[in-house]
Amino acid sequence: xxxxxxxxxIAARWLASILVVxxxxxxxxxxxxxxxxxxxxxxxxxxxxxxxxxxxxxxxLKLVEEFNGSRAPDTPPVSATKLEMADMLSAAVDGEFAxxxxxxSVWLAQLDRMWQExxxxxSPLVGSITRYALSPIVIAVWESVAQxxxxxxxxxxxxxxxxxxxxxxxxxxxxxxATTASGLLATTAEFYAGAGKLAxxxxxxxxxxxxxxxxxxxxxxxxxxxxESEDKVVARLLEEGGHPLDAFVAQEQLVIYFNLxxxxxxxxxxxxKEGTFWMDHPLVLLxxxxxxxxxxRAFRTFAEFVAExxxxxxxxxxxxxxxxxxxSLDEEGSLIRPEYNVDPAEPxxxxxxxxxxxxxxxxxxxxxxxxxxxxxMVVDTSGxxxxxxxxxxxxxxxxxxxxxxxxxxxxxxVVFSDIxxxxxxxxxxxxxxxxxxxxxxxxxxGGGTALYDAVIYAHDHLQEESxxxxxxAIVVMTDGQSTAGTHSLEDILSSVAAADTPxxxxxxxxxxxxxxxxxxxxxxxxxxxxxxxxPETIRKLYELIVQFF
Amino acid sequence: MKPLTWTVVAxxxxxxLSGIAFRVLESGDDSEEGAGVAATPEPGPPLEISVVxxxxxxxxxxxxxxxxxxxxxxVENRPVQVEVIPMDGLSALNKxxxxxxxxxxxxxxxxxxxxxxxxxxxxxxxxxxxxxLAGGQYRTQPVVLSPIVWGIWQETYGALQQHFTSTDISWxxxxxxxxxxxxxxxxGKPEWGTFKLxxxxxxxxxxxxxxxxxxxxxxYDKPTVTTEELQDTAxxxxxxxxxxxxxxxxxxxxxxxxxxxxxxxxxxxxxxSYLLANMEGLQQRWDEPLVIxxxxxxxxxxxxxxxxxxxxxxxxxxKAALDFKEYLLSTDPQLAALDFGLRPANPDVSSxxxxxxxxxxxxxxxxxxxxxxxxxxxxxGLDALTQWYVATYEQ
Numbered sequence: 001x002x003x004x005x006x007x008x009x010i011a012a013r014w015l016a017s018i019l020v021v022x023x024x025x026x027x028x029x030x031x032x033x034x035x036x037x038x039x040x041x042x043x044x045x046x047x048x049x050x051x052x053x054x055x056x057x058x059x060x061l062k063l064v065e066e067f068n069g070s071r072a073p074d075t076p077p078v079s080a081t082k083l084e085m086a087d088m089l090s091a092a093v094d095g096e097f098a099x100x101x102x103x104x105s106v107w108l109a110q111l112d113r114m115w116q117e118x119x120x121x122x123s124p125l126v127g128s129i130t131r132y133a134l135s136p137i138v139i140a141v142w143e144s145v146a147q148x149x150x151x152x153x154x155x156x157x158x159x160x161x162x163x164x165x166x167x168x169x170x171x172x173x174x175x176x177x178a179t180t181a182s183g184l185l186a187t188t189a190e191f192y193a194g195a196g197k198l199a200x201x202x203x204x205x206x207x208x209x210x211x212x213x214x215x216x217x218x219x220x221x222x223x224x225x226x227x228e229s230e231d232k233v234v235a236r237l238l239e240e241g242g243h244p245l246d247a248f249v250a251q252e253q254l255v256i257y258f259n260l261x262x263x264x265x266x267x268x269x270x271x272x273k274e275g276t277f278w279m280d281h282p283l284v285l286l287x288x289x290x291x292x293x294x295x296x297r298a299f300r301t302f303a304e305f306v307a308e309x310x311x312x313x314x315x316x317x318x319x320x321x322x323x324x325x326x327x328s329l330d331e332e333g334s335l336i337r338p339e340y341n342v343d344p345a346e347p348x349x350x351x352x353x354x355x356x357x358x359x360x361x362x363x364x365x366x367x368x369x370x371x372x373x374x375x376x377m378v379v380d381t382s383g384x385x386x387x388x389x390x391x392x393x394x395x396x397x398x399x400x401x402x403x404x405x406x407x408x409x410x411x412x413x414v415v416f417s418d419i420x421x422x423x424x425x426x427x428x429x430x431x432x433x434x435x436x437x438x439x440x441x442x443x444x445x446g447g448g449t450a451l452y453d454a455v456i457y458a459h460d461h462l463q464e465e466s467x468x469x470x471x472x473a474i475v476v477m478t479d480g481q482s483t484a485g486t487h488s489l490e491d492i493l494s495s496v497a498a499a500d501t502p503x504x505x506x507x508x509x510x511x512x513x514x515x516x517x518x519x520x521x522x523x524x525x526x527x528x529x530x531x532x533x534x535p536e537t538i539r540k541l542y543e544l545i546v547q548f549f
Numbered sequence: 550m551k552p553l554t555w556t557v558v559a560x561x562x563x564x565x566l567s568g569i570a571f572r573v574l575e576s577g578d579d580s581e582e583g584a585g586v587a588a589t590p591e592p593g594p595p596l597e598i599s600v601v602x603x604x605x606x607x608x609x610x611x612x613x614x615x616x617x618x619x620x621x622x623x624v625e626n627r628p629v630q631v632e633v634i635p636m637d638g639l640s641a642l643n644k645x646x647x648x649x650x651x652x653x654x655x656x657x658x659x660x661x662x663x664x665x666x667x668x669x670x671x672x673x674x675x676x677x678x679x680x681x682l683a684g685g686q687y688r689t690q691p692v693v694l695s696p697i698v699w700g701i702w703q704e705t706y707g708a709l710q711q712h713f714t715s716t717d718i719s720w721x722x723x724x725x726x727x728x729x730x731x732x733x734x735x736x737g738k739p740e741w742g743t744f745k746l747x748x749x750x751x752x753x754x755x756x757x758x759x760x761x762x763x764x765x766x767x768x769y770d771k772p773t774v775t776t777e778e779l780q781d782t783a784x785x786x787x788x789x790x791x792x793x794x795x796x797x798x799x800x801x802x803x804x805x806x807x808x809x810x811x812x813x814x815x816x817x818x819x820x821x822s823y824l825l826a827n828m829e830g831l832q833q834r835w836d837e838p839l840v841i842x843x844x845x846x847x848x849x850x851x852x853x854x855x856x857x858x859x860x861x862x863x864x865x866x867x868k869a870a871l872d873f874k875e876y877l878l879s880t881d882p883q884l885a886a887l888d889f890g891l892r893p894a895n896p897d898v899s900s901x902x903x904x905x906x907x908x909x910x911x912x913x914x915x916x917x918x919x920x921x922x923x924x925x926x927x928x929x930g931l932d933a934l935t936q937w938y939v940a941t942y943e944q
């Protein structure tokens with residue numbers, strides 16, 4: 001029976017439809033690209049979970065993206081999480097990651113000590129180590145300042161920095177908190193200088209009066225400590241311009257990054273003549289019972305990947321030094337060039353990394369020698385703070401207090417709603433710790449927002465203290481706009497400009513209704529920093545801010 | 550049936566017949582050989598074994614394992630797939646002793662037989678069983694070799710030769726270099742600063758402990774040292790003079806010599822294969838090679854392949870591990886070892902070739918000139934050295 005005419009057309013349409021279903025859909029499925037897990041996404045089951053340090057975020061995420069996009073289908077992806085060092089070490093010991101990439105190998109001995117604390121005979125947690133990017137720690141100095149100090153003719157170092165800082169009260173420098181490798185190692189360099197050594201720093205050296213006095217005198221010249229990772233410091237310099245600091249300690253790569261992007265004056269990388277350290281960014285497999293065979297295999301594949309010449313050339317193009325020795329520092333695309341004010345032949349001298357015991361001692365002794373602070377915590381208790389906001393703020397403030405040095409830093413509490421109340425006067429925690437905590441726990445919300453009055457109150461009290469030996473600071477948090485009180489924003493700006501005693505002002509815009517523009521102006525006037533937060537992040541933010549002290 | 554329906558059915562039948570025809574053609578090759586030939590049974594599922602591997606041998610072993618895996622070697626009709634797990638010998642030794650491996654590896658390529666013996670003792674203490682055999686088909690057997698040698702920057706070596714009027718540079722000469730205040734006192738350049746020794750981390754790299762035992766061998770002028778001799782104050786003070794110049798005792802301290810150049814160290818006792826494998830890159834980065842000098846007595850890593858004979862692995866696993874061991878000892882993998890700077894353990898395979906040959910002009914020798922071999926210290930001796938190191942350099 002022949003099929004013809006309309007029926008033929010109908011049959012043909014049916015056949016075409018079937019072919020579409022049978023052929024096109026599988027084609028479409030196979031053409032779909034392998035989906036890569038984005039940063040922040042929940043890791044896929046079996047993924048290689050890696051915590052990395054913040055200053056190398058751009059490079060690390062590029063490597064992860066390249067790897068995830070090119071891996072074989074049966075190779076698990078890498079899921080990367082950015083963490084500050086203290087959090088990374090805790091998370092590693094708690095089994096939250098299969099691998100880590102800290103800023104320096106200097107932390108690995110500490111990690112094993114933490115791991116073996118409860119079981120000294122346990123096998124090390126630090127397993128296979130692969131390096132993929134290197135950057136020496138340098139003193140970053142503005143070109144004009146470097147010239148004043150004798151660069152490039154004179155070999156400069158820690159001693160020159162310290163001499164300049166003690167001789168010139170206008171000279172402002174900072175180093176990161178000792179919770180980062182560059183901060184810890186900068187502090188170590190100070191202790192070496194104080195002990196008059198280049199190697200074999202001992203616990204006795206740390207405790208010697210001459211060393212402590214030397215380090216104290218240096219720390220007294222620090223404008224503030226870097227609470228944020230150095231990449232954020234450089235990002236702020238690029239965004240805000242100006243010279244809030246004359247010098248700071250950072251890895252060489254950040255000097256390159258700044259010089260690549262800055263419009264005005266450039267930075268110079270000073271490689272300390274006494275010696276320095278390297279940030280060697282190790283990628284470390286954790287030998288914990290939670291690490292699966294699949295993750296172990298994925299680690300090996302990822303470690304091989306980052307060490308391949310192609311990825312090493314990416315490392316070079318990002319301003320780091322490659323570990324692959326056959327990738328030359330003067331290859332095309334390299335940023336390790338004198339035109340970026342860095343020297344590929346440096347550093348010529350390395351300081352000896354002290355023993356793990358001495359490093360732990362340095363962190364402890366530094367807390368006793370660092371420049372102490374007067375801190376006014378200024379807290380919004382207006383009606384809109386009711387509920388989760390106030391609860392979150394209380395938790396954050398209590399955490400902040402817990403991290404303050406009990407014997408040295410002084411803290412006061414000021415609360416504001418319709419009016420300003422000095423809840424707890426300035427004092428060390430030994431003097432007022434209990435009152436502070438009790439007051440914080442008892443905070444109640446209600447009334448308007450006398451924001452400007454509160455800032456003026458705290459600022460005036462710090463001027464009355466007239467204590468330039470200390471870092472004087474205000475940390476003010478508000479969820480709204482100033483609706484009460486007698487002072488204005490202009491009053492604050494004038495007071496700060498006319499102040500005899502410099503006061504750093506950190507502002508926290510808590511929630512969506514806060515006037516971020518005003519808070520940024522206040523922070524800028526006070527040479528501090530402005531932050532935004534919410535009940536979920538407020539605690540972490542205060543833990544960050546305390547690093548500035 | 551309606552015409553349309555016939556059309557649809559016809560299409561489906563054609564598709565189905567095509568599929569059947571394709572399958573028949575695909576599986577039809579064997580039948581072309583003629584009647585009476587039995588079809589080869591399909592291989593079974595992969596037989597996966599794991600080998601924990603000393604770090605200096607890992608690049609070679611991983612390469613050979615990839616080759617072995619691609620060749621689909623069958624053991625009882627199952628293709629063996631080898632997974633290589635890099636791990637330093639001290640960590641591995643600790644895990645064996647404490648039963649921390651989970652799952653238990655099928656085999657262990659350790660740095661030296663002494664570590665395997667110690668691991669065996671550890672497991673015996675814990676479980677009452679020997680797990681690494683010394684005899685028979687499944688015995689622990691070296692598969693590649695590499696001596697522990699001095700690597701010294703070429704210019705540094707020249708300066709030391711001139712100062713000491715000798716080509717024999719070893720612990721005694723480097724000790725003297727360590728105790729003088731500046732390189733200029735040794736005829737070196739001012740920019741070299743002070744002498745800096747490189748040594749592997751004694752708690753993370755067996756080469757570090759081996760170097761310390763080798764130092765004892767030179768101090769006492771004999772190839773075997775006792776625990777008491779390792780604990781002797783005179784020896785330890787002498788050793789400390791040199792170790793005090795080490796810039797970095799991290800687990801990656803030896804690699805740092807290559808990455809950071811002279812600023813990290815002037816000379817060090819290092820596994821020869823590591824130096825040979827990195828010599829080209831090193832010269833490219835630093836415009837200066839390292840010269841190889843053979844200590845006397847000389848210590849070796851004999852990289853024994855030890856098959857785990859405990860009950861946690863099956864008889865088939867063990868058989869697969871044995872098959873892989875035999876493969877490692879066959880000619881091609883043994884020759885390939887030379888390209889990684891390792892020396893063949895199979896006596897029928899010559900050591901003249903690969904990187905050993907390539908870097909001859911930097912002091913590498915096929916026939917090691919050292920008169921005697923440094924024996925491994927006892928476990929108690931190594932423990933004593935480790936405790937001294939911790940007390941001196943980690944507090």
